[in-house]
Amino acid sequence: MTDADREIKLTVRVSLAERLQLRQRAFSAGLPVAVYLRTSGLAGSPVAPRPPAPIDLPDPCKKLLFVCHGSVSNFTQLAGHSAAAGEPLSRVGPLLLEMQSTMRNLGMSVKAGELGEAEAQRILDTGLLQASDQINVLCESLNEGQTATNQTWHTALTDLRTALEQVK
């Protein structure tokens, strides 16, 4: 491919007089110039794509968003339960908040349409689905007034943490 074949695209904001001058120069130099007119105020400014409506999201993205929603809510409740349980469970509070933040960011990416279908499927396949299910079961049992052993807490949180590390 030679230089003559290469198409150069430049987005510049110019006044009408400058544009006419530019065309004249290009004509005298023998360069073909195509001028695309744009709205003056928007020329050159990046326009963010419109986020998709939740119903328009692909199925894996919908599923991931559902998991994120549930997990964010579960983490809030677990933080309360762990604080009420006292030592040593109360120490997992910061970890819960950190994982909640990660899940929230993941959900926001899905909502904003920044995460594709394949990527969402990959994240779900890392074991996030099973780990979040475990968290959900733990949360439900604690909400019903049942007690959970430290081992149950440890397993559920470790699994989810491992899954989230693979997401990054």
Next chain:
Amino acid sequence: MTSPTAAADRAAQAHERTSKRLRSKAASQSKSAAAKLSRTLKRTRRRSRGASPNAGSWNRAGKTVSLLYKKHKGAVRGDSYSLADKSCEFVGTSMLGGTPKQRLEEFKLDCRRHPLVSPDNLIVHISLSRPEGHSLSLSEWHEVGKTWLKNIGAEGCNYTLTRHPGKNDHVHLVYSRARPDGGLVSDSNDFWRGRAAAREAARALGIEVPDVAPNLTQAPTDRAVNAQRRAQRRGTPNAWVDPQVVERAISRAKRLEELPALLLAEGVEFQLTQSPNSPNAKVTGVRMRAKGANEWLAGSSISRQLSLPAIHRQIELNAQRANGVTPERPPAPMSMQRPAPPHIQAPRQRGG
């Protein structure tokens, strides 16, 4: 529960404070400003005199509202306003964000989905409140909020709900009109639709207020108040009579001629007024006064039910009933009947 007298006194004190402040403010202003001030004071005086014992936004019209709906401005900031109060309680949300700032980010995503709708119009801020003494729990408020959203057609939309507990227990609901299917919740006629949705939610959840609205009182007419003040200035007996006493006497009378004697037994003097210019001495109205007073008060200036035509109608009805004649129109069912007229307050003593 406050007594009517205490409520009226409080209202009078409020009026005094307002008038003092406004008078001092307008002391150095122009003539038109003084006239405006005079009008304002007259208006506030009327309001303060007419204050009912339980005055509030609840029962001013004689109705009890189980969920009061209001629409607010400034929803573009999300729920940061609702959470600014120290005593607020976060009720729930359908969003991912844990802080107002994070939730605002999500609202902004909705705004980006609908670039042609102004954010002011897309994010809506309303409040739902309960009457005093009828607070709801957090979970009940959450149900109310969700049901209201469903009724308005915003099911599945992003929302956040915050409660401001206290005497006026209420929740602030900030929601996005962007529906999950990409559509937009209509805001057409939203004042009436919002109220209807609140009524439906209250009915569906069974949180209607069971007790009836308290008896309302109505301020005395200006003429009655003026007469009372004149009498107070001159040190003479007050001419005002209780309209309920007169109404009781009228309900017993079968002829207009019987009425003066019936009223005199209750301590009320009664006269028919005749037009001074009319050659046939035509009766134009009625006047009455408390026994021993110097001044007369026209019947209609005591109560609208005591005008001459109204008295004629009632006496005619009494006579028909006594003769066993049923009225032509059967009485309306209870649901369609008008509420009883409010009890008219006696003019207050000044400086008392």
